[in-house]
Amino acid sequence: MGYKVVVAGATGSVGREMLNILAEREFPVDEIVALASRRSLGTEVSFGDKTLKTEDLAAFDFTGWDIALFAIGSDATKEYAPKAAKAGCVVIDNSSLYRYDPDVPLIVPEVNADAITGYSKKNIIANPNCSTAQMVVALKPLHDRATIKRVVVSTYQSASGAGKDGMDELWDQTKAVYNPTSEVAPKTFQKQIAFNVIPQIGDFMDSGDTYEEWKMVAETKKIVDPAIKVTATCVRVPVFVGHSEAINIEFEEFLDEDEARDILREAPGIMVIDKREDGGYVTPIEAAGDFATFISRIRQDSTIENGLNLWCVSDNLRKGAALNAVQIAEVLGQRVLQKG
Incomplete structure (x- = not known):
């Protein structure tokens, strides 16, 4: 017996990808429904070899449904997630709304799957920020071995992190560069993204950090260890899909780069491609469409006593x-709901 699954926000980039991955991983689905806003009502989306027509999120009754994957943004989630949860449907939310709620677990299955039992307090589970998710997959096995004191991370985040509008803006501006009669003013991003980099993702806070940078700090502490110090600089780059991160890690104990490489090779969700030769590393183009978090450029940091550098894509x-x-839905099914 399988699950009755809801995908809310099914016409967006993340919602469509959720449907694709549910099918690819053969998640045990008895029944599935794709929900969207009224302006997208009736839009067709794919689920494996099936075509689904979107239904109205505002009118949907979640009673009797098991799991709802939400990809609808914080404002809509604030309205509809409590309704779904109250109806007995477990919400797995991709927005930032519940990530910092102490009564809502923030889960990366390779890192803190055991925390999923806390879902019952609100019937909601939070999905972390995209830049945090890949980083903590790399940090956790190293932290278990040598205890991380401090992380300095610079991100190189793709346009798709801002959704379809971000990808469209990069595409349109790139074309406009080669057409002297055409100009595409920034709308989604603060400045031109084509052939440029923008050191701002999210609004600025009083500290001078952006909200995206603050999220990486707060989420790493909640998912891995509150004692880890994190400082981040988040940058938008003219890449369609795939986030990259240059990560500097300071440990309590010495960790040799060769041992770190071996640890990461054995860690779940990670693929190590680290050859000290031209092209012996992974870039976003190679990571696009893949499930893995790729680690390259592993090396000692000689400027501190117990330091490592690595590249994460x-x-x-x-x-x-x-x-x-x-993956959260899979853990929920295996450990809690146990229908499939």
Whole structure:
């Protein structure tokens, strides 16, 4: 026996990817429904070899449904997630709304799957920020071995992190560069994204950090260990899909780069491709469409006593959003609901 599954926000980039991954991983589905806003009502989306027509989120009754994957943004989630949860449907939410709620577990299955038991307090589970998700997959096995004191991370985040509008803006501006009579003013991003990098993702806070940078700090502490110090600089780059991160890690104990490489090779969800030769590393183009978090450029940091540097790349629409949500559903099914 399988599950009755809801995908809310099914016409967006993440929602479509959720449907694809549910089918690819053969999640035990007895019945599935794709929900969207009224302006997208009736839009067709794919689920494996099936075509689904979207139904109205505002009118939907969640009673009798087991799991709802939400990819609808914080405002809509605030309205509809409590309704679904109250009806007995477990919500796995991709927005930032519940990530910092102490009564809602924030889950990356490779890192803190045991925390899923806390879902029963509100019947809601939070999916982390895309840039956090891939980073903590890399940090956790190293932390278990040598205890991380501090992380300094610089991100190189793709346009798809801002959704379809971000990807469209990158595409349109790129075309406009080659057409002297055409100009596409920034709308989704603060400045031109084509052939440029933008050191701002999210609004600025009083500290000078952006909200995206603050999220990486707060979420790493909640998912891995509150004692870890994290500082982040988040940058938008002209890449369609795939986030990259340059991560500097300071440990309590010495960890040799060769041992770190071996640990990461054995860790769940990670693929190590680390050759000290031209092209012996992974870039976002190679990570796009893949489930793994790729680690390259592992090396000692000689400027501190117990330091390592590494390069981390992942498909942000997958591990950073849709895949992680489906993995949470898999853990929920295996450990709690136990229907499939």
